[in-house]
Amino acid sequence: MKKIFSVFIIFFLVVNLRAQSWFTYTNSNTNGKLPDTNVECLAVDANGVVWIGTYFNGLVKFDGTNWTNYNTSNSPLKDKTIIDVAVDKQNNVWVANYANGVFRYNPSTNTWTQFTKESGALTNNYTYAIEVDNQGNVWVGLTPSSYNDPGVLRYNGNSWAQGNVFKDNFNSYGAEAIGVDKSGNVWCGTRIGLYKYDGTSWTYFSKENTLGGLGGNYIRTIAGDASGNVWVGTTDYVNFQTVGGGLSKFNGSTWTIYKSSTHPIDDFVSAIAFRNNDVWIGTGFCGQIGNYKGIYVFNGTTFTSYQSTSTFPGNCVNDIVVDKNANVYIGSAFGLTKYGTIVSVEKEDLLPTEFAITAFPNPFNPSTTIEYEIAKSGSYSLKIFNSIGEEIETLFSGELNAGFYKKHFDASKLASGIYYCRLTGSNINVSTKLVLIK
Incomplete structure (x- = not known):
C-alpha cells in the first residue's frame, strides 16, 4: 500500500507541473x-x-x-x-x-x-x-x-x-x-x-x-x-x-x-x-x-x-x-x-509565496477551472457561494501542503448570475468572482 501511495504522489506531482x-x-x-x-x-x-x-x-x-x-x-x-x-x-x-x-x-x-x-x-x-x-x-x-x-x-x-x-x-x-x-x-x-x-x-x-x-x-x-x-x-x-x-x-x-x-x-x-x-x-x-x-x-x-x-x-x-x-x-x-x-x-x-485564487474561463458556461495557490501547509476549504452569500457547493475541505492546486466547477444545474469561490483557512480568506452566462 505504501508503494502504491508513493507512485500516486509522483504522478500527482508530474500532472501538477504540467498544468496550465x-x-x-x-x-x-x-x-x-x-x-x-x-x-x-x-x-x-x-x-x-x-x-x-x-x-x-x-x-x-x-x-x-x-x-x-x-x-x-x-x-x-x-x-x-x-x-x-x-x-x-x-x-x-x-x-x-x-x-x-x-x-x-x-x-x-x-x-x-x-x-x-x-x-x-x-x-x-x-x-x-x-x-x-x-x-x-x-x-x-x-x-x-x-x-x-x-x-x-x-x-x-x-x-x-x-x-x-x-x-x-x-x-x-x-x-x-x-x-x-x-x-x-x-x-x-x-x-x-x-x-x-x-x-x-x-x-x-x-x-x-x-x-x-x-x-x-x-x-x-x-x-x-x-x-x-x-x-x-x-x-x-x-x-x-x-x-x-x-x-x-x-x-x-x-x-x-x-x-x-x-x-x-x-x-x-x-x-x-x-x-x-x-x-x-x-x-x-x-x-x-x-x-x-x-x-x-x-x-x-x-x-x-x-x-x-x-x-x-x-x-x-x-x-x-x-x-x-x-x-x-x-x-x-x-x-x-x-x-x-x-x-x-x-x-x-x-512554491507560492502568497494565497491566490483564479478561474478560467470566466465568464463561463457551464463549467470552469478554479486554480488556487496555498502558501503554507494547513487545513483549508474551497466553497462556492451565490450573490447573497448562500453556500452552493464545497469543492474541497481538508489538509493541503503548500503548492498549486485546481478544481473543476460544473454549474450546469445553476442559473446565470454572479457567484463567488472562496478559499478559507487559518487566518486567510480570499475569493474570486465567477460570472455564469447561459
Missing part, C-alpha cells in the same frame, strides 16, 4: 538569474527561446530551464537599457539599445554586430522599436535627427533603406511601435497617428479621419492577427492630461473601438498578442501614475480580466508574446509572468 498555470519569475525566485524584474520587451525565437529586454540589466535568454544574461560587462552592449527586441527569419536577435543604435546577435556563432549613425547604417542612434516583416526585412523606428530624416528604416539583410519613400512621412516623429499584418503591410505608430506602408505608398490614419475608430493619436502597440485584422492600442490627450485611447481593430475597411465606456476593458492598452482564437491585451502606462487593470483576454465576444491580486504581481504590462506551444509570457515592471505549462522551474520556485 500562472507563474511569475523574479530576481529572488530565480536566485538572480533574471537579473532585473523590470521587463521592458519580449521576443520568442524559432526554438521557443524567450528573449527578455530589461530596463536596468541588459538582455536575458530563457530556454525554459536556463537563464543567460548579456550586459555591458560580458557583451558588446553599450547600455543596460533594452528598449525593444525582435527575432528575424535567420533566428538572429535584434536589440534596440537605448541611445546606442541597434545590435544584431547570432546565437549560433555568438557574434554581435552593431548598427549606428556613425557606421552609416542609421540616421539617429535613439531607437524605439524593431519589427520583422513577412519578407524578412528588419524595420527600426528611431528619432529623426531633423524634419527631413526618416522615422523608420528598413534593413534587407545587406543594406539600410534611407530613400525618399521613408522621408517626410511622420512629420519629424519617429515610429515608436511597428506591426505587420497578414498581407505584409507594415504599420508604424507615432505620437501623431498611425501609418500603413503597402510596399509603395503610405496611408495615414488618425483619431480624426477614422471618426474615432482610433481612440487616440499616440500609438502604443500594433499587432496583426491570422484573420488579417490589425489591432492597435492608443493613448490620447484631453485637457493636457494623458488618457487611455482604448483598443482599436481594423478589418481592412472598418474600424471598431473597445473602450471602458462601452466594454469591460481598461483604456490604457500597452501590449497585444494572440493565443489560439483569443486576443491577449496588456494594459498600463508604466512609469506613469495610473490605476491599471493587468491583463484582458478577449474571445471576440467576452473580455476576461486577470489582475495582480490573483495572478501576477503587477498590473502595468509592458509586453506580451506567445511561443509555439501556446505559452503566454508577460513582461511587467514586476518580473516575467508565464501562463501555460510549468515544467522546468526548480522545486523551490514552484
Whole structure:
C-alpha cells in the first residue's frame, strides 16, 4: 500500500507541473538569474527561446530551464537599457539599445554586430522599436535627427533603406511601435497617428479621419492577427492630461473601438498578442501614475480580466508574446509572468509565496477551472457561494501542503448570475468572482 501511495504522489506531482498555470519569475525566485524584474520587451525565437529586454540589466535568454544574461560587462552592449527586441527569419536577435543604435546577435556563432549613425547604417542612434516583416526585412523606428530624416528604416539583410519613400512621412516623429499584418503591410505608430506602408505608398490614419475608430493619436502597440485584422492600442490627450485611447481593430475597411465606456476593458492598452482564437491585451502606462487593470483576454465576444491580486504581481504590462506551444509570457515592471505549462522551474520556485485564487474561463458556461495557490501547509476549504452569500457547493475541505492546486466547477444545474469561490483557512480568506452566462 505504501508503494502504491508513493507512485500516486509522483504522478500527482508530474500532472501538477504540467498544468496550465500562472507563474511569475523574479530576481529572488530565480536566485538572480533574471537579473532585473523590470521587463521592458519580449521576443520568442524559432526554438521557443524567450528573449527578455530589461530596463536596468541588459538582455536575458530563457530556454525554459536556463537563464543567460548579456550586459555591458560580458557583451558588446553599450547600455543596460533594452528598449525593444525582435527575432528575424535567420533566428538572429535584434536589440534596440537605448541611445546606442541597434545590435544584431547570432546565437549560433555568438557574434554581435552593431548598427549606428556613425557606421552609416542609421540616421539617429535613439531607437524605439524593431519589427520583422513577412519578407524578412528588419524595420527600426528611431528619432529623426531633423524634419527631413526618416522615422523608420528598413534593413534587407545587406543594406539600410534611407530613400525618399521613408522621408517626410511622420512629420519629424519617429515610429515608436511597428506591426505587420497578414498581407505584409507594415504599420508604424507615432505620437501623431498611425501609418500603413503597402510596399509603395503610405496611408495615414488618425483619431480624426477614422471618426474615432482610433481612440487616440499616440500609438502604443500594433499587432496583426491570422484573420488579417490589425489591432492597435492608443493613448490620447484631453485637457493636457494623458488618457487611455482604448483598443482599436481594423478589418481592412472598418474600424471598431473597445473602450471602458462601452466594454469591460481598461483604456490604457500597452501590449497585444494572440493565443489560439483569443486576443491577449496588456494594459498600463508604466512609469506613469495610473490605476491599471493587468491583463484582458478577449474571445471576440467576452473580455476576461486577470489582475495582480490573483495572478501576477503587477498590473502595468509592458509586453506580451506567445511561443509555439501556446505559452503566454508577460513582461511587467514586476518580473516575467508565464501562463501555460510549468515544467522546468526548480522545486523551490514552484512554491507560492502568497494565497491566490483564479478561474478560467470566466465568464463561463457551464463549467470552469478554479486554480488556487496555498502558501503554507494547513487545513483549508474551497466553497462556492451565490450573490447573497448562500453556500452552493464545497469543492474541497481538508489538509493541503503548500503548492498549486485546481478544481473543476460544473454549474450546469445553476442559473446565470454572479457567484463567488472562496478559499478559507487559518487566518486567510480570499475569493474570486465567477460570472455564469447561459
